[in-house]
Amino acid sequence: DFGLFATASAGGVMLSRILAFGFMSPLYRAASVKPLLIGVFTGGFIMMSVLSLPVLAAASLVTYHLFFGSDLPLSVFALFIVAEALLWxxxxxxxxxxxxxGKFGRGALLVIMGTALRMAAAGAFALWSDHTLAVWALFYLAANAVTFLLAAISSYPRRRVRLRPALYWRRMGDSVTVAVSExxxxLQSEFDKLLVLAFGGPALxxxxxxxxxxxxxxxxxxxxFSMMLVQKMMRSPEMLRGLRRKIAVEAGIFSVSTCGLLAMALVLHFFPAALGRNVSEAAPLIGLALLVPGLRNLIEYQAELLYARGQTFLRILSLAMLAGIKALVLYLLIRASMSPDTLIVWLNAAFLALYLASATFTYTVLSRPAKTF
Known part of the structure; x- marks a missing residue:
């Protein structure tokens, strides 16, 4: 059941990027550069969200029949999609x-609140008499609903929501390319879980x-860090032009990520059940993925560089390339019938190949002129 939940949730996260056809990007750019237009772009986000619902529903049905039709009831899958796409x-x-x-502290507190509410839902579910996946889906949905309502009421800027369709259509090129790239x-960061489910089974x-x-x-x-860097690059697109600065930033990201994984592996070595019984089963494998966090986070960082410079179409090409490479490599690893620990070790090499492909593409195209909002 945990494997089904994890993959259904991953599918929901992936499908949630269809919501509003990527109009969250103009909303974010407005908040960063032209905050007086937040009310106008909030109206656009709501309008585009409604218009995107049929596409979201169709994509969800296709995903369900491809990966979950024989393992999960459609009603339960739909609850996870609503929780991820329409609430989270x-x-x-x-x-x-x-x-x-620029309210990064408040943004961080909101994320902590959302995580805490999900943990509270998990605790309440553990005490509940019925431990089926369908019941957990309801708990998960409720946690996400409370999170969204509390955040919207307490922290969304008080602006009069206005509709300016003519303005929105001018931004749709950026929005759609951002939606596709998201x-x-x-797809390349969550689709791997669906592939493992399809070819390796729920346990793996x-x-x-x-x-x-x-x-x-x-x-x-x-x-x-990337969020703050993106905002600065929107105003100063050439701030990372120097090679020394690029190397320093990437080295810092890799070091912090690797140290974070080592710290978690150390804690789980001495306290395997610190994060729950399900996590304890995989605790011995965490340290085997030593290079994965740093390489994965560098790939994500490089994608954000292209977004910050307005090069969203090039970001699409990069992410499509990475998704294809990752799917092929992971498929080959799973078909080799490796044990879980061997598979995790080989993930280091897989992510190294992905990083090299991403870095080559990203730093080659960064020489092109940036696009401004």
Whole structure:
């Protein structure tokens, strides 16, 4: 059941990028550069969200029949999609607008609140008499709903929401390319869990998902840094022109990420159940993925560089290339019928190949002129 939840949630995260056809990007750019237009672009985000619902529903049905049709009831899968796409994604919009306004502390507190509410839901579910996946889906949905409502009421800027369709259509090129690139980004970062489920089964998918979720934790400080860097690059696109500065930033990201994983591996070595019984099953494998967090976070950072410079179409090409390479490499590793620990070790080489491809593409195209909002 945990493997099914992890993969269904990953699918929901990926599909949630369809919401509003990427209009969160103009909303964030407005908050960063032209905050007086937040009310206008909030109206656009709401309008585009409604218009995107049929596409989101169709994509969700295709995903369900491809990966979950024989293992998970459609009603349960739909609850996870609603939780991720219609509740958590709008919550992320609240966080992103606050970050765009420079309120990084508030944005961080909102994320902590959301995580705490999800943990509270997990604790309540553990005490509940019925431990089926369908019941957990309801708890998960409720936690995400409370998170979004509290964030919207307490932290969204008080602006009069206005509709200016003519203004929105001029931004749709950027929005759609961002939506496509976001789907591709999460395709190459979350689709691996669906592949493991399809070719390795729920048990291996559960172990793989646990390891990768712990790897994701190392990205929290990196994403905060990337958010601030993106804002600065929107105003000064050439700030990373020097080779020495590029190397220093990448070395810092890799070091922080690797140290984060080592710290988690050390804690789980002495306290395997510190993060729960499910995590304890994969605890011995965490240290085997030593290079994965740093390389994965560098790939994500390089994608953000292209977004910051307005090179969203090139970002699409990069992410599509990475998604294809990752799917092929992971498929070959799974088909080799490796044990879980051997598979995790080989992930280091897989992510090294992905990083080299990403770095070559990104730093080659960064020489092109940046596009401004």
């Amino acid at each position: 994604r709008p919550f992320e919009a609240v966080v992103i607008v606050n970050n765009g306004l 789907v591709l980004f999460y 998918a559960g172990i793989y998902a646990i390891v990768m979720r712990l790897v994701d934790l190392t990205a929290i400080p990196i994403r905060a």
